Amino acid sequence: SGSRAWRLLGVTFTMRALTGLLRLQPEATAAASRTFGSVVAADKSPFLRFASPVPTNIDTSPLLATLPETQVTTLPNGVRVATETIPGAETATVGVYINSGSRFETDATNGVANMLEHVLFKGTKKRSGADLEAELKGMGASLSAFTGREQTSYVSTVLGKDAGKVLDLLGDVMLSPSLEDKAVEKAREVVLAQLTQMNKPSSELVFDHLHATAFQHSPLGRTVVGSADVVSQLTKADLAAYMQAHYVGPRVVLAASGAVSHDELVKKASATLGALSDENPSTSLRTLLAKEPSLYTGSYVHDRFPYAKDLGMAVAFKGAAANDADAVPLMVMQTLLGGYSASSSSGIHAGSQLTQTVAMEGLAESFTAFSKAYHDTGLFGFYGLTDAARCEDFAFVATNAMTKMCYDVPEADVTRAKNQLKASLLMFQDSTQGGVTSKGVSPP
Secondary structure, three states, rough: OHHHHHHHHHHHHHHHHHHHHHHHHHHHHHHHHHHHHHHOOOOOOOOOOOOOOOOOOOOHHHHHOOOOEEEEOOOOOOOEEEEEEEOOOOOOEEEEEOOOOHOOOOOOOOOOHHHHHHHOOOOOOEEEEEHHHHHHHHOEOOOOOOOOOOOOEEEEEHHHHHHHHHHHHHHHHHHEEEEOOOHHHHHHHHHHHHHHHHOOOOOOHHHHEEEEEHHOOOOOHOOOOOHHHHHHHHHHHHHHHHHHHHHHHHHEEEEEEOOHHHHHHHHHHHHHOOHHHOHHHHOHHHHHHHOOOHHHOOOOOOOOOOOOOOEEEEEEEEOOOOOOOOOHHHHHHHHHOOOEOOOOOOHHHOOHHHHHHHHHHHOEEEEEEEEEEOOOOOHHHEEEEEEOOOHHHHHHHHHHHHOOOOOOOOHHHHHHHHHHHHHHHHHHHHHHHHHHHHHHOOOO
């Protein structure tokens, strides 16, 4: 019949195509070997496989040897200057990192570090707020600022030739801010609006509650933004006092990556940040950490929003400090747990068993594992965004995946997670922003 003839013809074409592929196989294998090296297996099968589902440990030592050298110089006042020069780079990222944040506040000044971040770029004794903005735009520079529980950062990316100009600007902001009453009031309005938004269901609110209950009665439990009552009472004098105590030489790291010269940046830093004062022994970082150490408390908090459709949850255990030997194994465990977003189609094919389960069963809109490391402690766990109908099932599979790592972790999964972590760290270093961040975040 006609249909049988078409089927036979299709088989003939298929056999001819397969025969052609077999003839081309040696040439294709040789070309692939020249291109990809040892990645291509010497397999005589027509179904040539370029990779194996069984992971093997990747040796990244040759790649690490190609990374730019980090040069570090400590100025007489304690400021550390860390740079990496990337050959061929045209841009540079310059960041000032300060060991200051909500942990080093008091209950009466909670929120002052975050408010200070909003005030500093409103003007200095030499430059108005408009002048600062015009100068940054004139260089085509980008600027970002961030305040956390233990660190504040001011980071700018600019053309390499303007790295010194950006440093001069950052130094001016840190050494001689105007702190005008008008700027303080404007910053207060911004922070109060920020608080209004944060008092709605969000990941920020969940993590604030997580820290508040995990580190209750200790400084790490304080929120970064503060409370409306305290922020409303903060004064210019509070901002100035906080800067005087914490914006000091030994607390500051100047990091730069890209088209920068270490010697030139050190010279420029000496003329700007070199004027920062030394820290007072009574308010030094080590003194404050010893005086008010973190206190971890296993506990539970539930904030109910009756009309909310989504449900955010976080479960965490006490983790490791930033310079603790267990910090790296926890990073591997974080990679083992994985993460997921419903907007991505890769969930069911992920290496993490938890990610596969959440994706296939539709248990959450998103989730992520985290390992937050602080000076003397940490938090390890997961955060998920789901809803009331699915939250119990999601919590069960997620906590089961966490506890399972205590007694049953396949070696292949550990190898895969280590490879993923090493690759992500190397890719993070590929950008000047990543290079600066890795140098600016330093243990005490």
